[in-house]
Amino acid sequence: MEWYQSEILWSLIKILVLFFLIITGAGYYTLMERKGAGYFQLRYGPNRAGIWGIFQPLADGIKFLLKQETLPKHVDVYLFLLAPAISVITAVLLWSTIPFTPLIDLPFEVLGKSQVALQVLNPGSGILLLFAISSLSVYGVMLAGWSSNNKYSLLGAVRSTAQMISYELSLSLSIIGVIMMAGHFDLYRIIEAQNENGWFFLSVPGFLGFFVFIVALFAETNRLPFDLAEAESELVVGFHTEYGAFKFALFFVAEYMNMITVSFLTVILFFGGWNIPFFLRDMVSGMWWGPLVGVLFFVFKAMFFMFLFIWVRWSLPRFRYDQLMNIGWKYLLPMALIQIFMAGIYLYLK
Amino acid sequence: MENIREILFFLFAFVMMGASFGVILHKNPVKSALFLVVFFVSLASLYGVLGAEFLAVLQVLVYVGAIMVLFLFVIMLIAVRDENFENIGANKGKTMVVFLLVLAFTMQFAALASVLSSDDKINTKTEYSKTIDSAQNLTIEGNAEVLSFHLFEKYILPFELISIVLLIGVIGAVVIAKKNRRRLE
Amino acid sequence: MITEIWPIIIQFLFGLGFAALILTAAHIIRPKRRKPADSHPETFECGIPFSGDARGMFNIQFYIVAMLFILFDIEAVFLYPWAVSFLKFKAIGSAGFVLVEMFVFLIILLLGYFYIIRKGALDWEDPE
Numbered sequence: 001m002e003w004y005q006s007e008i009l010w011s012l013i014k015i016l017v018l019f020f021l022i023i024t025g026a027g028y029y030t031l032m033e034r035k036g037a038g039y040f041q042l043r044y045g046p047n048r049a050g051i052w053g054i055f056q057p058l059a060d061g062i063k064f065l066l067k068q069e070t071l072p073k074h075v076d077v078y079l080f081l082l083a084p085a086i087s088v089i090t091a092v093l094l095w096s097t098i099p100f101t102p103l104i105d106l107p108f109e110v111l112g113k114s115q116v117a118l119q120v121l122n123p124g125s126g127i128l129l130l131f132a133i134s135s136l137s138v139y140g141v142m143l144a145g146w147s148s149n150n151k152y153s154l155l156g157a158v159r160s161t162a163q164m165i166s167y168e169l170s171l172s173l174s175i176i177g178v179i180m181m182a183g184h185f186d187l188y189r190i191i192e193a194q195n196e197n198g199w200f201f202l203s204v205p206g207f208l209g210f211f212v213f214i215v216a217l218f219a220e221t222n223r224l225p226f227d228l229a230e231a232e233s234e235l236v237v238g239f240h241t242e243y244g245a246f247k248f249a250l251f252f253v254a255e256y257m258n259m260i261t262v263s264f265l266t267v268i269l270f271f272g273g274w275n276i277p278f279f280l281r282d283m284v285s286g287m288w289w290g291p292l293v294g295v296l297f298f299v300f301k302a303m304f305f306m307f308l309f310i311w312v313r314w315s316l317p318r319f320r321y322d323q324l325m326n327i328g329w330k331y332l333l334p335m336a337l338i339q340i341f342m343a344g345i346y347l348y349l350k
Numbered sequence: 351m352e353n354i355r356e357i358l359f360f361l362f363a364f365v366m367m368g369a370s371f372g373v374i375l376h377k378n379p380v381k382s383a384l385f386l387v388v389f390f391v392s393l394a395s396l397y398g399v400l401g402a403e404f405l406a407v408l409q410v411l412v413y414v415g416a417i418m419v420l421f422l423f424v425i426m427l428i429a430v431r432d433e434n435f436e437n438i439g440a441n442k443g444k445t446m447v448v449f450l451l452v453l454a455f456t457m458q459f460a461a462l463a464s465v466l467s468s469d470d471k472i473n474t475k476t477e478y479s480k481t482i483d484s485a486q487n488l489t490i491e492g493n494a495e496v497l498s499f500h501l502f503e504k505y506i507l508p509f510e511l512i513s514i515v516l517l518i519g520v521i522g523a524v525v526i527a528k529k530n531r532r533r534l535e
Numbered sequence: 536m537i538t539e540i541w542p543i544i545i546q547f548l549f550g551l552g553f554a555a556l557i558l559t560a561a562h563i564i565r566p567k568r569r570k571p572a573d574s575h576p577e578t579f580e581c582g583i584p585f586s587g588d589a590r591g592m593f594n595i596q597f598y599i600v601a602m603l604f605i606l607f608d609i610e611a612v613f614l615y616p617w618a619v620s621f622l623k624f625k626a627i628g629s630a631g632f633v634l635v636e637m638f639v640f641l642i643i644l645l646l647g648y649f650y651i652i653r654k655g656a657l658d659w660e661d662p663e
Contacts, residue, residue: 011542015549069565074578079381085554092550093543121542124492128407128615132394135415139387142419146380146426149590150578158427162597165419165604172411172611179618185494241579246561250554322659325600329657333607333648337641340614344634347621354541398540408612416608420601427593495623498616502624502633509636512613513643516606520647523602524656527595 010111014120015096022095026256027057033310040314067245072148075242079147084243084250087140091254093133095261096120099188100298102274102291119188126187127179130265131172134220138164140254141222141229141239148242156238159321160222160229166328167219167226173336174212177205177343178269187265191273201270205343210270212336214308217262219328221255224313228321263305267298274298358399360462365392367458371451379425383418390414404493599656610644 031046031053038045046053071077099119106114123129138161145157178200179185182193200206219226230238240251267273274294276284284290319327369392372385390413397406501509578585617637624633651657 008541008545011545012549015546019549019553065561065564066566069562072578079384081558085551085558088554089547089550092553093546096543096546120546123403123543125403125407125494128404128411132407132410132415135411136391138415138419142422142426143384150585151591152579154426154591158423158593158597161419161423162600165416166600168415169604169607169611172608173614176611176614176618179615180621183619183622185615185619236579236581245565246557250557325657325659329600330652337645340641341638343618344621344637347625348630348634358540358544395540395544398543404616412605412608412612416601416605420598420605423598423601427591427597494616495620498620501613502617502636503629506636509613510639510643513610513640516609517643517647519606520603520644521650523599523606524651524654527599527602527656528654 010113011120013111014118018095018100018118018120019092022257022260023253025260026253027061029256029260029306030060030252031056032306033313036307036310037314061249064246064249069247070244072150072242074149076147076149079143080242081247083140083144083147084247084254086143087137087254088250088257090133090137090140091257091261094130094137094258095264097123097126097130097133097187098261098264098268099191099273100264101295102188102191104291105288107288117188122186122188124186126185127175127190127269128185130187131168134258135168137254137258140251144243144251145239148239150242152235152237152241153239156229156235156241160239163219163226163228163324163328164222166325167216167332170212170328170332170336171216171220173333174209174216174339175269176336176340177203177209180343180347181206187268187273191268191275194272195275199270199272199275204346205339206270208335208339208342210266212332212339213269214266215327215332217266218309218312219324221258221262221309223259223309225316225319226324227318228324259306259309260302263302263309264298266305267301271301355399359396360458362392362396362399364455364458366396367454371447375447380422383421383425386421387414387418390418402493404497596659603651603656606647607644610641613640 034056035045035053046056049055049059071080097120099117099122101116101118103115103117106116108114110116121129141160141164142157145153145155145160148154178190181197181200181203182190184190184193194200197203201210218224222229228238235241240248243251274291274297276290276294276297280293284293366389369385369389373382373389376382376385390409394406394409394414397403397409614637617633621630621633624630
């Protein structure tokens, strides 16, 4: 085996390619968000940096890099710097488990390989590993709030942590139906199972599970109407009040990366991933680029959910904290449990 | 590839030892708790190295994602100030601890050297798949399925008892919290 | 079926490297003022002097939520192996038995849930 065929080199290449795609995606997602916000509020949004503000993400990046750096006096320096790093590391680890493409048989060889799937890790415990990593992201928020030694930050962090763990419960219960129907934790095989049986969204337990899942996702990513962590009208900006320049930008990048990841995850779990619609299936079968058409559909479906995040954010007001906790514990949790009962009976009778 | 496992095993063992010393040596309880988080994550990685993937994931989900969050909540939110902990840890104790640290690390090195030089490799080959129904050619594979076939077929009573233990936990949590609140009012 | 762990480690190192690199780069590139304003490194407060620090006590409700989360999270953990092999249990014909088994487990825990609701342990103070 030549040195360039080693698995380590391969995973590095995949990581770099995906990182480039996702960080660019995150940049343009911010532009999409600001443009969307503009149109929702009957204004234009950013339109100075290039046509339709196409260079806006670049300009933002340079601005973050050139800002004066501040390190407040009262903070716990190590934890203060560690917190944004934890956020970004968990965000990076999260997208490494997502299968972005199926295994594609290339007609040519790249570095001695003719089969490529754009996925860094393919763990047998796929979805569980993803939840385990996302449960680590609580620490970024928590440490940012505590180490800042600022009342606004701490309040934002405590609220956010309690919120995230409450909704994590509904989130992890809401996919039980999907796991039962697929019989695997592996995201790749979950998509394959939908290839045979149709989208899980269209099945009885999957339908209910999807609603619990999507509501819990909004809370997990701290987006409106659940953005109590930031709540700019009462807490300045919550847990990252004391952060500026690129330290803030890391939180920002992590948030948008996470939103991209969970959009893809939603499509994988409930909407069939890269499955090709039935009317196109015969046309592309046998072609080596057939799976790429599926990937195109995959990306479009994910983009719908990315847009949904923006749509909801600029349409709904924020919940009060007691309402938020009530929704999580008294509505979503029972719904998730009912979904499990339904899934059990449904699969037993089927 | 076997060699990578060996190296990773000892890497995580070292991280775990370092982190556990951090837990007992650090003055600030918040940072002690964070060292414990590092410890649990490397313990999970160790399970991962040994092939117990499901256990590794659950270790992170339950210990790091839930239990340590509660620990940190409790520590962070009862007014932990750095100056309160200046005087903890006398010098005599520190010398003792440094001695123990050196001893422990030496033992680790010795273990590492002996394993790397001998032919006895760490056993990572456990049986992960077995046929449950030869007529339909069904096999269970992976930690989770093996676990569930043991848990739900063989150990039914312990499994149901777990739910009662959890029920008692739920009631206990509520009773304790409610009692304290009444006293405050 | 056993997943190799080293791709996760590479990915972790990559994330760490990215965060470290970008923070260092920002540290080097940033404009340096000879003397920052006096108020610059102070704790942020909306226009009035900051008093005290952020090391206070918190509402006990947050602890209750964290404790209950642990208990229900463990419940979810037991559901995973059950869910993933349900189809195989069905294939060997013991699906009904396993289903009832899990329903008993869940119903016992639901008793706990109703207890919490009855006792109002999840009720946050209504500001109105």
